[in-house]
Amino acid sequence: MLSYYLRLAVGSLRRNKTVTALMIAAIGLGIGACMTMLTVLHVMSADPIPGSSAMLFHPQVEPRDAESAGKDAEPPDQLAWSDAMNLLREGRPGQQAAMSAGRVVLHAPGGERSASFVDTRFTTPGFFSLFDVPFLDGHGWSDDDEEKRARVVVLGQHLAERLFGNAKEAVGRSVRLGDADFRVIGVIRRWQPVPLFYDIGRGAYAQTEDIFMPLHTAVDLHIRNAGSVICWGDNATLDRDSMATSNECVWLQLWVRLDTPAQVEAYRHFLVNYSREQKALGRFTLAPNVRLRNVTEWLEYNRVVPGGVQLQALLAVGFLLVCMVNTVALMLVKFTRRSAELSVRRAMGARKLDVFMQLLVEAAIVGVSGGAIGLALAHAGLWIVRQQPSDYASFARMDVPMLLSSVALAVAASLAAAVFPAWRTCRLPPALAIKIQ
Known part of the structure; x- marks a missing residue:
């Protein structure tokens, strides 16, 4: 019919x-x-990380005083160095990562004349497993590498192909970044979350970085970050070389994986208790003001569309x-x-x-x-x-x-x-x- x-x-x-x-x-x-x-x-x-967006959370705490916070009901989007390190140490090992955006001078094999700035991500070892970053070859660095300030990097596939012709031949090779030589230990496949949820400050639709470097190594070498920095207080400074020791500048993003509602609630209590402890120590002056949003909620809060x-x-x-x-x-x-x-x-x-x-x-x-x-x-x-x-x-x-x-x-x-x-x-x-x- x-x-x-x-x-x-x-x-x-x-x-x-x-x-x-x-x-x-x-x-x-x-x-x-x-x-x-x-x-x-x-x-x-779109969902930038399908299957995990409901389990990845972005913690926020309020480190400012009443004058600096003003009428803002929301705590800063980022964390100071001490807060990020404290939360990493006391939080969920293996299921969290602290990070910041950066730019380094890459000296290609051709010599000084072929030097160029390259977008870089300074981060801790959990970044790759936390976000299911796909590796083409090699692997990320370990906690021991992070603590020892190892000079190792992971390259994006596009940059590895540009430098060495074949991306799979990059692992084990050396690249010069700024004034230091780094050993390539991994190459990731082309990976582009859209929107770029883990660092909205770079731009919700920015390209992923070409180089990934241990966070402590970047700080130890005084490699300046290129991300958003907010400082406050009479002694606040925008000197990016001293941000790792300043409690009055926020510049790090922190993400943590929480698989169940019970874990979410427990971590929220952990943030409140941490804020109370810091207030007792004299660092924080306001009552605990924390936020814990998953990827979807974070994107909605930042109005990426x-x-x-x-x-x-x-x-x-x-x-x-x-x-x-x-x-x-x-x-x-x-x-x-x-x-x-x-x-x-x-x-x-x-x-x-x-x-x-x-x-x-x-x-x-x-x-x-x-x-x-x-x-x-x-x-x-x-x-x-x-x-x-x-x-x-x-x-x-x-x-x-x-x-x-x-x-x-x-x-x-x-x-x-x-x-x-x-x-x-x-x-x-x-x-x-x-x-x-």
Whole structure:
């Protein structure tokens, strides 16, 4: 029966080429505009670490005095060195990591003239297991390496290929960073969480770093960080070389894995007790003010999806609805003109449902055709988005789920647009329709 409906639908569409083209164009334009913005919104609001986002938490404590904190109800987004080290030492071994962004001068094998700044992540050993970072070769450093200030690094695949030709040949080689030589112990595969949840300060849609270095080694060598730094108090300093000893500057991010609600609650109590201890020691002056957000909550708190993008997505959906209204009008005209033909079929024994399904199949063909045009327009729209200077622009690409969603949305839109015209056409009594004609 379906093949019979398809033959009837194709024949009908061919007989009314102008109306058919207008319907397909209306659906295609609506789908193209809608899927362009929905894809951008999908990329910007995606889960950056599926399967773990509900178990990775970002602790915050309030180290400032009343004057420095002002009316801000939220504690700083980052931690001072002493707080980060205390929480690492007393927290959950093997399931946490402290980190900061940095930039180092990389002297490529070509010599001094080929030196360049490279984005670097100063972090503790738990970073790689905590975030399920995929290794192409080698491994990360150990707790012992961290304590001994070992001069080892992990490279990103792109940088390893640039330096050594073959990324798998990088492990065991030496690279010069600043004034020191470092041994490469691992190479990670291309890895890009979107958004870059673990350090929003770098930019929610920034590229991952090319070099990963032990945090204590970076501090010991006085390699300056390039991340966000906030200081307060009369003795506060923005001298980045002294931040490791300052209690009045926050510049480190800390992430911890908590697998169960009980662990989350226990860690929250741990943060409160830690704040009370620091207040008793005279470091903190305010009552405990802590936050513990998982990845999803952290991204929502930082509003990583700009309101302008959400508004554009709503406008694109509105444009699709306008196109659907136009398609309803075109289908109503087209189906009404065929009332005599459909009435003859009814008179020969076809049920209302049979005619209704025939018209819906015809609409589905329009939807598939419009979806194909919409996909082409959406890809063109995403290419235009990628030319924009926005930090998220390079990620505006349609993945397989969004590709399938485009076709499904086009078919659904055309079927929805056809329901009223098809229902109205089927209600017309066959004898009256033939007499009118």
